[in-house]
Amino acid sequence: MDVDEAAAAVRAERRVLTVSLLAAAVLGVGAVVWGLVADAGALIFDGVYTLAGIALSAASLLASRAAASAPSRRFPFGKQAAVPIAVVIQGAALGGTLLYAVITAVQTIIAGGSAASQTALLAYGVLAGVYSVLVALILRSPARDSDLARAEVVSWRAGTVLSLVIAVGGAAGLLLERTALGGLSVFMDPVLVLIAVAITAAMPLQLIRSGMHELLEGAPPPEILARIEAAVEEARAAFGLPVPLIRSTKLGRRLYVEVDFVVAHDRWDVDAEDRVRHAIVDRLEELPFDLWAAVELTTDESLAT
Template sequence: MATSESRALAVSLVATAVLGGGAVVWGVAAGARVILFDGVYMLAGIVLIAVSMMAARAAGSSPSAQYPFGRHAATPLAVALQGAALLGTLLYGAADAVVVIFAGGSDAAAGSVLAYGVVSAVASLAVLVVLRPAARVSSLANAEAVSWRAGMLLSAVIAIGGAAALLVSAGPWAAAADYVDPVLVLIACALIAPMAISLVRDGVRELLEAAPPADIRDRIDLAVAEGVAASGVVGAERTLPPAIVRATKLGQRLYVEVDFVVDRGVWSVDDEDAIRHGITERLEGLDLLIWATVELTTDPGLAAAE
């Protein structure tokens, strides 16, 4: 998984540098703010990809005396930073577009805007297809995929706007064509903002040790039920009370705590070990690094059931 994640980040880095640099040159040559905005948006992502690479390296490092639980928090931190930087770029683009509108618009070449939108959308889709397998199992690769999906959407809006400007410029509303460029930037910012907010929200939730997504919680509950049944120590004479389950996901590590409040003198350490093995073996199918704690206790206070 680490190799797949690193490869995905490297692909994203190279594609961002090539397409972003090309967009800046194209935007300056065509005098189109929306193309220039797209290029700046992509080039700003180079720094974020570098941060993601460092986060991946930190998260993949082994626990040490200084970091006994590892450094998996680097992953959601990088995701949140990427979302925050994307929001900052959108605010800059929107503010610039408003200034241009009040200044009387821009005379960007509509044909050039249309051509760029088509080329950029196709290129973004190609990168997104390459990233998709790694994005299914890596938060960092998924953040990159979200950025490329946003870029593809932005490019599609640019292409549609370029086509609209060509149509408008040929009719009685020719003066309105000067406003297509900044209006496109505002539309693109509005469309991309939810994706950026989602990145920030997901990263912050993990840093605050929120519960994992619903599909993971369901699989944890299933693993607990199946693990208890497969342990071989529960039967008609001895039954366990409902499990107290707490979990949180931090990057690629999933922390799971399962507590059972039992009666005194009924269960042994061997029983606890059997139940622990039954549960942890089934948690391994989650494609995450599992840090599981399974305990049987007679003291409800120790189970931290709140």
């Protein structure tokens, strides 16, 4: 990825985060106000869940700016780690919100249920679900090359699920009120919260797992690893080189690749080594990342371990 492409990617990422922040503010405030008026814990939870995303989107914006800053004497490798750190924080915060929702729902059930209007639950669920789907669709395309933006899309998808669960629960509550079991409808609101938490619990775990994988310098995604191996294999075949040791990891927008060949004595000079480097690095420059690659030829096997 060249400088212009990298700058364009950063600008697109920040637009996604800004749109997500503004959209979350509108939906979150509306949900909390509606929930307080209708005395509906499910709506208040959905609003708090969405408003929590505002702080997380702001943190993601800061992480994006930090990651885009140039390496310095104090941070010679830059601040790309800010991206997975922000993703982990977002996952942890969403997980904490879900835990709070479970505790509140259980307390409501123990207290005898909620007087929430089933009509309010249904209406809000439909409107908020449509709104969340539209926002996720708007963000999806520019989020393909950004971990931070993908985290925002995951959050909006989780919000969509929550809203649809509320809508279905509201419809079920309205039907229940017309039966002999109508008295149980007071438990629909807290039960909806528990169902929504169960459905969305995997999403924050996914964010935490992906962020920690990068922070612990795990291997890049399989499709990226395959591109790296293909580039190395092509160069190996062209220059008659032995099978090398390949190490790679992705940290935010940066891709680190290290390739070590153990070669015979008196057959290679610096110019030939540079040709091997270009054969590999030029291919990897096509990837949508800030590439930091080290391709080494050595006659000492102990230096390639």
